[in-house]
Amino acid sequence: MTTLALAIEKQARKLSPTERERLVERLMAEMKDERLTAVDEAWVAAAEQRFSAWKRKLTKPMLATKALRDIRKELHL
Secondary structure: OOOOHHHHHHHHHOOHHHHHHHHHHHHHHHHOOOOOOOOOOHHHHHHHHHHHHHHHOOOOOOOHHHHHHHHHHHHHO
């Protein structure tokens, strides 16, 4: 992020939880009209496919700790 964006974030963190929530809602509402990048669209499609498979009970949920452990093992970290 730019220096300006980081400064704005620092100020936003000083707001009350309610004010932060309202700010986020207003910022997100403005983004609804923006087009997704190809990468964003690919992530959305992958997430929708995984959620659909989970709803149809084609996959089982996994604890985040196990998922991260498996990823680290696969990447030899």
